[in-house]
């Protein structure tokens with residue numbers, strides 16, 4: 092039975108709301124800070140605060156059935172002998188084996204390959220299931236070096252040097268209950284002991300060392316593979332410029348809404364800047380260095396959910412986007428059919444974020460053999476491919492409505508903002524005006 096609290100004259104405090112009170116009670120009970128998965132849950136300025144103008148007298152739309160609107164993207168042609176060609180501008184973000192089950196990693200590879208895009212390893216190395224099922228696989232080179240293997244660098248189609256993540260520019264956790272024998276073996280770690288992901292690379296102290304690292308990776312891979320650099324959105328203008336100067340082919344920019352497998356809640360909600368605010372400064376850096384849309388590509392992630400988000404990120408200057416949380420949901424994460432089991436864990440379908448504790452009823456963020464076996468990698472891969480197709484079709488529909496024959500031709504001019512904040516952050520006019528706060 093639900094009680095209508097307002098009818099009883101009870102008023103919830105905006106400052107001390109129920110979630111805040113529960114947080115204080117949990118901290119007082121346990122004496123430890125909260126660690127969880129998922130990304131920032133508070134409301135932040137986001138793509139929903141932008142709208143497309145669509146066609147009008149001064150623009151004419153393309154016709155859906157007869158006029159083509161292309162979606163392909165090439166990544167890494169600046170220096171690599173073998174650049175990446177993707178059919179769609181949506182990629183699967185790096186998520187670790189360890190955080191995710193082997194079946195989930197395989198499903199990500201299958202879904203991405205079927206939809207004509209890439210998937211990415213994570214903090215924990217490359218699994219044969221993932222390599223085997225991924226037509227295009229990006230291999231992450233992380234501060235922790237967990238699972239790092241020079242042979243795997245050569246097996247990958249591109250290398251992504253990770254400097255940070257939107258959810259945690261500065262380090263995360265893999266809790267002991269997920270460090271099974273296989274995970275421990277790949278990372279050369281003791282079984283069952285909590286692991287803190289390293290917050291910085293052990294062999295460098297500044298941007299000059301990134302230049303050396305990129306050169307080293309190019310040598311190992313015979314200058315064949317594109318080198319990406321992933322940054323968590325905090326100072327995107329400077330970080331993008333430094334990554335380009337160091338020789339990156341692709342910059343991956345992850346906003347603070349970006350998902351995680353296990354990070355301190357205080358970090359997820361209070362460190363970094365929103366995806367919407369991060370794109371503009373990164374694009375500005377690329378433009379000033381003369382490489383935007385020509386030499387260096389920008390992949391944006393952090394809260395991408397639908398084709399409108401994809402189209403808006405491209406219009407603001409991204410070449411492609413990456414998805415993490417949405418891909419897991421497409422595989423079957425938070426599925427209502429496991430409602431009873433989520434309830435037993437003190438959660439509910441649509442709210443489950445305990446990716447760190449290894450008891451995921453959907454068999455995705457777990458290493459438990461019985462739970463992982465629930466996820467059929469073939470069926471889950473097909474669901475992901477469907478979802479990726481929908482994202483692409485939606486972005487295409489919007490691009491056509493704006494009169495574009497390629498999704499990458501979307502531009503800031505196609506957008507307006509609903510709020511003063513989002514207008515200032517995205518650098519587009521407030522709807523119905525020509526006013527861009529801070530610029531005009």
Ligand SMILES: Cc1cc2nc3c(=O)[nH]c(=O)nc-3n(C[C@H](O)[C@H](O)[C@H](O)COP(=O)(O)O)c2cc1C
Pocket residue numbers: 128129130184185186187190191212213214215231253255256257321345348349350351352392393394395413414415416417446456
């Ligand atoms: C379960 C999970 C595991 C992740 N593991 C990694 C990782 O190993 N390395 C990394 O760079 N990012 C990792 N991330 C972050 C993603 O690569 C990506 O930046 C983020 O999920 C994008 O935001 P979105 O989830 O809102 O799409 C992980 C995210 C999730 C949800």
